[in-house]
Amino acid sequence: MSKQLADLKLALKSLGKEYAKLKTLPAAEKKSFGEKLNAKKSALLEEIRRETERAVSENLEPLDLSAPFAENAEKPTFPRGTIHPLSAELDLVAEIWKDMGFSVIESVQLDDEFNMFDALNFPQNHPARDSYDTFRTEEGFIPPAHTSTMQYRALTRFRPDLEEKGEIAVVIPGRVFRNEDLDATHEHTFYQCEGIFVSKTANLGQLLAVWKNFFETYYGQELNIKTQPGFFPFTEPSLEFQIEKPASLGGKGDGWLEMGGCGMIHPNVLKTAGIDPEVYRGFAWGGGIDRLVMLKYGINDVRYFESGKLDFLKEF
């Protein structure tokens, strides 16, 4: 025991004698005398506690805190799992939409002519139907080229919500395919997220507000948006949607990022899905996920995503 600690303990002991004096004091002085003694005692106890801890600490062997592990020991290991950056982003995107009140369902990877074209108001002889861009199976089934292939399914599945909640609000992330030769910026396999909102009062201003708000949440800042006229058979009016390049991607208020297409759902699409376009209106939008991830991490080659290389995956 250090001398200091021994002195403190002695002082504590001597307090006992002081307490004995209490009995002899006149009643009027007892209270203030007692309080003083108690204060002294707790101060001493606190000092003893601190002194004891210090003594224990001083007795510890010195340790090289800058070393990664102990002498004569192996580095402690913890399993390090990794989530694919595309999955992580899809989850994040879905999470934001969920917070905004949207249901989330996944897009199907093998579909048919009806969902890809008929239900989306593509005219029978529309060139996209026999376009080489779209993959087809021997049976004529289609690995879809965009998540809009889910519009009919989503509209019919969530149609009861119109009665119950007065709206359909759903987003549909998923894997889609396009017959494109592979290079650093082109993938035949990629991810999109589609969104649908239907109500009695849905309008174009709301579409722009909602999609803008998503990107503001995603990038954590207010963003300017701008549009360009677009043309899709399944929306009318149709727009291309751009956001200001966010500061986190080096934007200085001058550049724009094209984020996808959108518009008011064509009345024929609603009609096909059994929704009366004279009563309800909807808007829909869709954009790519891969590019969001590439921009976020500065990935310059899209081929990494499906490479299955741990060297790449362990970066995330």
Place this chain on the structure above:
Amino acid sequence: MLISLNEIKRLVNISLPDDQLLKLIGSRLVEIESVADLFLKYKKIYVAKVLKTEPIEGTHLSLCQIDAGAKLNAEIDPEHENYIQVVCGAPNVREGMVAAWVAPGAVVPATFATPEPFEISARKLRGFMSFGMLAGADELALGDDHSGLLELDPRLTPGDLFADACGLNDKILEVENKSLTHRPDCFGLIGFAREVAGILGQPFSEPDFYRPLTPPSETTSKAASINSDLEISVADPSLCPCYSCAVFDVPASLNSRPAYLTPDDVFLYKSGMRPISPLVDLTNLLMLKTGQPLHAFDFDKFLAVGGSKSPNVRVRLARPDESLVLLDDREVALTDNDIVITSNDVPVALAGAMGGKSTEIDAGTKTVLLESASFSLYNLRKTQMTHGLFSEAITRFTKGQPAAAAPIVLEEALNSLKVSPKLRGCTASAPVASSEIAVTPETVNSVLGSNYSPELMTKTLENVGFRVSTASSKTSKTADPSEPLNVVPPFWRTDIHIKEDVIEEIGRLLGFDNLPLSFPSRPFIAPSLDPLLKLKTAIRHSLSGRLGANEILTYSFVSDALLEKANLDPENCYKIVNSLSPELERFRPSLLPSLLDKVRLNLKAGHRDFTLYELNQVAQKLYGLTPEGTPAVKTSLALVLPGDFYQIKSLFFELVRDLKPVLPAEFVLKPFGDAHLFEPRRGLAIYLKSGDLEILVGTLGELKSSVLSRFKLSGIFSALEIALDPCISASEPQLKAHEKPSLKLSKYPAVSRDLTLKLPVETPFSTVESALKSALATLSSSEALLSELEPLSIYHRKLSPVKNLSFRLTFRNPEKTFDSQEVSDIMEKIINNLSALGAEVV
């Protein structure tokens, strides 16, 4: 498509600065890919007159004195007072000629904005100072004529800027064709300018000849009323909604053309075309202005090819055995999709795409048959792709030029030529009257979320040629927003059919970017969560979190070879008919082959401890179709790791434990016969309990060594694959029932005892485990007791007939602390209950 900004400005009164105008066009009409400022390209190039030339002996060069205006003359060539000396190598240089002079310091336009711009200087040539140069067409980037100087109009004033004098002080907009696919009218200057006027909120004044005839139905009746003395037949009006043509003798005016650069030539160049011959140029100019292509046949050749005295024009589909030599000398085998123009049934032109060689007009052409028609864009698109034909004409035809425009543009061609046709004909079979579309201003505003007045909507539409009326024909400012506007689209807007189309026009022309943003007002009802996505996220968090696995994504398309390596039948998989390569031909029936394919490359990259997994969709023909008739697709979890059966089994149970909250159903493992990739003696099938049923959902275990060797892997690898959809449906009742989990909680301390049993080596572990479990269960029901059972070790000395199984049993009493005697009593009861096992307690 290239559009001249000056030409737009000639048709529309524009006071906005160019950059703001271009921004508006970009946000309300079409994306402008680039803008070329020709003024910069033709900087320091001037109109100059050649005063005198004399040959430089022993060379092909001439020493020229040129006049570039008094100011430049004095400034550039200090040695001569009234002229500038230039050495010129062009054979056509002559006194009195006016040409473009590239001053010293100017960049040759043909090299402008290229990696190697060529700057002209003042330098000595053959002992003579030459200041700048006189330019040829190719150097000026106006065509590729290299034969001599480009002559300019002799009436031009020397010293003027070439760009100003020749209409090249202009900006050329390059427009993305793809984004105007649905707007055939915008493929002509008039249509484009009309839109610009509309965007600026100005009424567009239609050129006289293109002014829509009102009502539009009269357009057709007028065309039809044209004395049809030329026999035209169209096999199917949907292939060719209108065919109009006229036959006339080539007027003398077409036989000569100025030797110098005309404003029309410049217009063609600025539009990406070039002058060819007076007649062709005229048709091209009309096409550039109206979007309606024209084609000229040599009429005498036309008759000769058909072998008839009177013309017999027939438009029909080609027959597969027919072929045609095109203007570019290429012979194409026609298909039954191609539309052809025939003379007396002999094909003479590939409609909309290119004329035939046999009826080509040339210097000797005396009489012309001029065609202005519209064709099925769908057939023409296929023709374009089949034969690889990409011309300005077919680019326009494939957007669907309106039938009503054809006779109007033919009329204008005849007027410009000042000819009266000998014969003419027109098949305006179907009336092209646009029907009236009724839409209330209220609806417009509620769809756009805007607050535009009925008057503004009306004006916006009328500016671009729509006719708008109301039943009450109130013109006062207090128009009723609930009274429908009756909108008649102009004949060139073949894309306007329903009220949404009209709403789009109003929103677009007034600027979508001007719409007020607002959020939908919505009920506070939380969205439903998709159980499959929830499960996938839970799996990812367990595997990539606590269990240290690595998620990968691989292609959905695989090769037959890969499937065969994994003992899977390619015939059970959907085959992509237009796959990018045989490597990507089949939609995968399982994720495991793709995962196995990625193991070796990661081993080679130096990774040792990894667990690759993927969550994705698979499809097999055996799954059949959904009730909607689409292929049944399943979401699968597959995982592969270097390690043995027990490793994958432990990992599986750890995962199952993590998934309890979303997947409460109980899994059961059972032996299987054969499972493609899995070694039957080292694997188990995974079943899920759903009520009284056990549903097969997957397999786990070591992979067959034959499979591994095909993937060039040595050692032991284990894997699992589970179909997630049945797991979800099996768990649904339990999740819905909200069964309370039985929590083993007690505030009194737990007591553990280890128990080792010696048993014959063949006794399966499961037999012992279930005996112990039932012993514990018996005990729990009779006494207030909470218990847990944990296997500790399995000891078997090699070749010994017996093995030792050790377990740790943990007890808690919810009401009190056990004393050691009580625990010993419990252990004794358990051991007594185990007598049937025939085990010896060690």
